[in-house]
Every structure is written in C-alpha cells, then in structure tokens.
Amino acid sequence: MQETILVTGATGTVGREIIKQLAMQDVKVRAGVHSVIKGENLKRLPGVDIVEIEFDKPESLHAAFTHIDCLMLVTPFTEDQVEMAKNLIDEAKKKEVKHLVRLSALGAGAEPGILLGRWHREIETYIEESGIPYTFLRPAGFMQNLENYHAATIKHEGKFYLPAGEGKVNYIDTRDIAAVAVEVLTSEGHKGKIYELTGPQALSHSEMAAILSEKTGHAVTFVDVPADAAREAMLAQHIPERLVDAMLELYEVYRSGHSSEVNDMVETITGRPPHTFRQFASDYKECF
Ligand SMILES: NC(=O)c1ccc[n+]([C@@H]2O[C@H](COP(=O)([O-])OP(=O)(O)OC[C@H]3O[C@@H](n4cnc5c(N)ncnc54)[C@H](OP(=O)(O)O)[C@@H]3O)[C@@H](O)[C@H]2O)c1
CATH class of the missing domain: 3.90.25.10 (UDP-galactose 4-epimerase, domain 1)
Incomplete structure (x- = not known):
C-alpha cells in the first residue's frame, strides 16, 4: 500500500519544494496548507491532496493527521514556534505516526549555541522524548x-x-533540502539520524x-x-x-x-x- 505523507508549511519556501519533488514519487502526499487559496497550485500536482491546517486549532490537526504514515514537520519562524511544534508533535504521537522528519536548523546541536539553535534543539528534544521514530534535517x-x-x-x-x-x-x-527530505521520507535507513x-x-x-x-x-x-x-x-x-x-x-x-x-551530506544522501x-x-x- 502507498504511504501517506503529510507535509506541514506546504506553501512555504521549503514545504512547496518538498511537495513538488514528492509528487514525482509513488506516494500519497497531503499538503498541509494554512490557506486553501495559497495551496491551489499544489492541488494540480499528481498524488497531492490539500488539507487546511491551522497549527493553533486542534480540530484541524485531528483531520490533517488522521491516517498518515509519515510527517514532514515544517513550522514557521515565529515567536511561538516551540509551542506550535510541540502541539504538532503531540498530535503525531496520538496518531502513531511511523516516521517524523523535522526541518530544524544548523546550529541546533551547538552548545551553548544561539537562540535560533536552542529553539530548534528544544523541539528536537521533545521529538526524541516522544518516542516517535525521527530524522532531523539541520540545514544552513x-x-x-x-x-x-x-x-x-x-x-x-x-x-x-x-x-x-x-x-x-x-x-x-532549498531545492537540495527538499531533495534530501524526499529521499529520507521515501527510503529506509534514516531513522534516528541527524543530517547537517x-x-x-x-x-x-x-x-x-x-x-x-x-x-x-x-x-x-x-x-x-x-x-x-x-x-x-x-x-x-x-x-x-x-x-x-x-x-x-x-x-x-x-x-x-x-x-x-561545508560538508558533502547532500550528495551523500541524494x-x-x-x-x-x-x-x-x-x-x-x-x-x-
Ligand atoms: N531561512 C533560513 O535561512 C533557515 C535556515 C535553516 C532553518 N530554517 C527553518 O526553516 C523553517 C521555516 O521554513 P520555510 O522558510 O520553508 O517557512 P516559510 O516559507 O516561512 O513558510 C511557513 C509555512 O508555514 C505556514 N504557516 C504559518 N503559520 C501557520 C499556522 N498558524 N498554521 C498553519 N500553517 C502556518 C505558512 O503558510 P502561510 O504563508 O499561508 O501563513 C507557510 O506555508 C523554520 O523553522 C526556520 O527556523 C530556516
């Protein structure tokens, strides 16, 4: 059976590129869009359905997360990004998602690091503690x-x-981040890995x-x-x-x-x- 992958932030810079590249694979893609109007273009891609999702509204999360196998978790750069991501991770846990791929950021592993990295690390830690199999992508x-x-x-x-x-x-x-995300979401051997x-x-x-x-x-x-x-x-x-x-x-x-x-991780994976x-x-x- 085809896997169903939910991508949040699907109209954003990285999300829409992931959707475009996933549409060329043999998977069902659910594009989580904040506004249906912005998501119109995505609807035309093969194998892509769109679902309206408001990160602060639990009822929209329930609909979007039902019957998904994998989650590509992209959240925006906002003041409440940590709380926002934690809500989404809670929902993924409830729905027993099999693989969560998180768009994090380079520097999330640095100690003591900078604010941006520490916010991402807090989210990564929450994912690790959730028990959901994960892969972290930490782009520059x-x-x-x-x-x-x-x-x-x-x-x-x-x-x-x-x-x-x-x-x-x-x-x-970001086209290369998307290519890595697609490989990680559609092939084996990436669970528990962190890719810088x-x-x-x-x-x-x-x-x-x-x-x-x-x-x-x-x-x-x-x-x-x-x-x-x-x-x-x-x-x-x-x-x-x-x-x-x-x-x-x-x-x-x-x-x-x-x-x-610089490193050669993009080429190693893709x-x-x-x-x-x-x-x-x-x-x-x-x-x-
Ligand atoms: N920019 C960089 O150089 C860089 C580098 C490394 C890591 N990152 C990380 O990348 C992530 C951002 O990715 P991006 O640049 O692809 O994002 P983006 O272009 O800002 O897109 C954010 C997406 O989230 C949606 N969204 C915003 N608020 C929402 C809400 N309340 N409910 C549902 N959807 C909502 C937006 O939809 P609408 O537009 O319709 O609101 C949009 O689709 C951040 O975590 C950032 O820290 C960025």
Whole structure:
C-alpha cells in the first residue's frame, strides 16, 4: 500500500519544494496548507491532496493527521514556534505516526549555541522524548532568503543590506533540502539520524553580490550595516523584538566566519551535488 505523507508549511519556501519533488514519487502526499487559496497550485500536482491546517486549532490537526504514515514537520519562524511544534508533535504521537522528519536548523546541536539553535534543539528534544521514530534535517541558511527578503532592494536599488560583514556563509539551496527530505521520507535507513546540510561552498555576501551582478546583468552591491541600524530597520517592519535579537545573533555568527564550514551530506544522501550559488543566481535571476 502507498504511504501517506503529510507535509506541514506546504506553501512555504521549503514545504512547496518538498511537495513538488514528492509528487514525482509513488506516494500519497497531503499538503498541509494554512490557506486553501495559497495551496491551489499544489492541488494540480499528481498524488497531492490539500488539507487546511491551522497549527493553533486542534480540530484541524485531528483531520490533517488522521491516517498518515509519515510527517514532514515544517513550522514557521515565529515567536511561538516551540509551542506550535510541540502541539504538532503531540498530535503525531496520538496518531502513531511511523516516521517524523523535522526541518530544524544548523546550529541546533551547538552548545551553548544561539537562540535560533536552542529553539530548534528544544523541539528536537521533545521529538526524541516522544518516542516517535525521527530524522532531523539541520540545514544552513537558505540561498532563497535573498529572493524572499532582499529581491526588492536588489531590483530597485541594486543593493542588499545585512549586518554580516565579510564573513563567508555556507548557504544551501532549498531545492537540495527538499531533495534530501524526499529521499529520507521515501527510503529506509534514516531513522534516528541527524543530517547537517550545507551548500557546496562558503561565500561572503560581497562575493554573492558579484555573482548576482554577473548573472542579472546589472550591478548588485552588498552593504554591510551596523547591527544597531539593522535592529532599527527590523523593528520598523514590526518584527517582534525576540526574533530581531535572534536574527542579530545569527548575523554576528556570519560576520565572525563561523558559518563557513561545508560538508558533502547532500550528495551523500541524494547522489547529486548540491546547487552552487552561481547556479542559484542563474536560475533565479528574473527575481532580481
Ligand atoms: N531561512 C533560513 O535561512 C533557515 C535556515 C535553516 C532553518 N530554517 C527553518 O526553516 C523553517 C521555516 O521554513 P520555510 O522558510 O520553508 O517557512 P516559510 O516559507 O516561512 O513558510 C511557513 C509555512 O508555514 C505556514 N504557516 C504559518 N503559520 C501557520 C499556522 N498558524 N498554521 C498553519 N500553517 C502556518 C505558512 O503558510 P502561510 O504563508 O499561508 O501563513 C507557510 O506555508 C523554520 O523553522 C526556520 O527556523 C530556516
């Protein structure tokens, strides 16, 4: 019998790519969408059903989690992400899910680590204690953050701003995270494993800007901003203070060069090398 896999956060950056790639496999996919309108495109994919899911509403969890074999647990970056994830894990336990794959983050294993990592580690620990067989994916920062958060200024000003200095960062393409997730969800031998995933090379943001310039055909410059200015800008966008603190801590890690280590885990699991930043810039050049 075909396995049924529920993917939460299915319209998000990683979730929608996982759904797209799972649709090419012989599995039933349930795409957990926050809003049916946003999930319309997913409905057209073969083997994909959509289910409305509101993480804070237990009745929606009950419907979404009934008769699933595996859960791909993706939750958003919000102030209540730990509580949110714990509710979903409780439901997965109730429904006796056979395999839970969690989208965590690189740094979740660091001691004492940074806030972002500690929040993810708290969720991982809760999963370990639940007794549900699990696999943790701990990716580096996403190349697609440039599209999601910086495309507008790159397009209109030819600049992007971050308090990250010249530290090199091991960004990964979310298409590769999805490829790993699909392999882990559809083949044996991954239970109890923790996979730290990075892109193939670490680049500074100035180096990324140079590649974007080349691929888009217009000048793109990286502007290093002081942490205080970045804080003010994020608060002005009504980002909650706790999340701002967490982001600034991460950018400090970037600045210090402590996010520059790369590994070959994507290729080990999928058999294919991960996308380079050059490839990403070429594929996404229309966004910039
Ligand atoms: N960005 C990075 O560089 C990075 C690196 C490593 C790890 N991570 C981790 O990756 C995760 C985020 O993944 P992502 O970037 O793919 O997420 P994302 O693009 O922000 O998408 C979040 C998804 O969750 C849905 N959602 C939000 N609130 C919901 C609710 N209350 N009920 C039901 N669904 C809800 C959203 O739907 P709507 O849009 O319709 O609300 C969306 O589909 C976080 O845990 C983050 O820490 C991120």
